[in-house]
Amino acid sequence: MRRLMLFLPAIALLAAFVILPAFGVMSMSLFDPDFSFKHFERFFTLGAYLTLLLNTLETSLIVALTTALVGYPISYFIYLQKGKVQRLLLFLILIPFWMSVLVRTFAWMVLLGREGLVNWLAQWSGLTSRPIQLLFTPEAVVLAMVQILLPVQIFICFSAMSEIDVDLLRAARILGAKPRQAVLRVFVPLSLEGALTGTIITFMLSMGFFITPALLGGPKDQLIGNLVTTQVEQVNWAFAAAVSFILLVTTLVAIGLLRTGGQFIIRRMVYGSAR
Template identity: 55%
Template sequence: MNTNRKITSTWLLWPALFMLVAFFLIPTLDILRASVYDPEFTTKHFVKLFGSNVYLEILWRTIRLSLIVSLICAVIAYPVSYFIVLRPRKQQIFFLFLVFIPLWMSVLIRSYAWMVVLGREGLINAIMIGLGFTDQPVKMLFTTGAVYIAMVQILLPIQIVTCYSAMSEIDFDLMRAARILGAKPWQAIRRVFLPLSLDGTVTGAIIVFMLSMGFFITPALVGGRKDIMMANLIEFQVNQLNWGFAAAISIVLLIATVISVFIIKRLAKTLTRRLVGGGSA
């Protein structure tokens, strides 16, 4: 009986496993293969990649941009999620609905919308000139700052939803428990609420980070000339039919993402330990 049930449940896993292998593992392995066989075994693509400052510079810029975007998202989403989680149930649904609305619009349209808002003759400049704060339009569009703004706006809902769901699982009695055991309000937040919600924040930040690593439309539309992402390079090389080199860039991007995620997780763990165990001052 028991063994029977076990067999049935492994059967149920098969479709998911098949999907994973067919649509994730095999393509990834194929990209890995394409990066080192062109057509014979070669390391030339990686030699070229690591031999040139350009690609490493762009890799570093991509990582840095993604880190900053996920950090900003995390910092903004935290109090927003906290605010939502403290509302009564019905209001929570309403606020989450508001958070979700932008997700219905395509990234391209939202990026263009930011061009309209931030442009020389855009909304903000028009208001500032109209109110006499400035007589020359301020350059906001086509700057790295604009990339941050647009990407944060695009990715923030994902962070809020992840963060909120982690917070909503926290038993608020734990805060009372901390208080009665001797914690001042901020100590209860720091040692109990923060470490418990950090997990969701970090998960959200990692999702945002990974999505950012693959972004290219938004930086290309609202960014400056230096806002080139790894994905832009991949797109260029694919269009040039340089599959091998494109594959090599993809592999490097993948590895860089995995390593970064690993580091983020470790840092978060250390931070949590600090928050929990640190001095009570």
């Protein structure tokens, strides 16, 4: 009973800020003003909306996997540092959190524009004789989203690495493993759970992006969050609520699949290393 009492504040906050709003969004989408599934039928019968949902899933998955591939080695490099150097690197990674997503997106617009730094360097180095179309492309959207979400992945991976008992690595060395073998067969499998958690969180955050695709992407690069904002601007609250609820359910299902698949891969790697 005492343990249950300790969880009551967390349960109350979860109910107030997650469960009740979700039910509110669902009721708004179903009662307009009478009970009807018309908004859900509209979404699933129009191919453009389904394409937008698939594009959101694809983009979010690419961003999540890219942040994992880039963030993991950076986290390991920071983990290897000691004292002031490690704290300085963590501080530098933390700085982007103090900047608005809108500001960072505008910075990418300046860098990738026709007169931006990237095009200037490309022409100065002789790689091209004219400006390259970098803005309003899917690559620009993915690049900016990766840069924005990369600190999240780095901090989660670093936290997981910091929890690993270094005595396990020493034991592997005593048993005859070389430093590289100790890292690959002991450290990496133990830290992959943190990398998986970071991948899931960055995927979840990517599913709700709308500012970056709106500013850096073309008409075909928009995500489902842009559809929600458009419907809200048009005061079509019920359809916006229906799209939001579909996005919520899709994200939860995708997270479950990612979690299951990621844990299966980690188990295979751990058992394979044990052999």
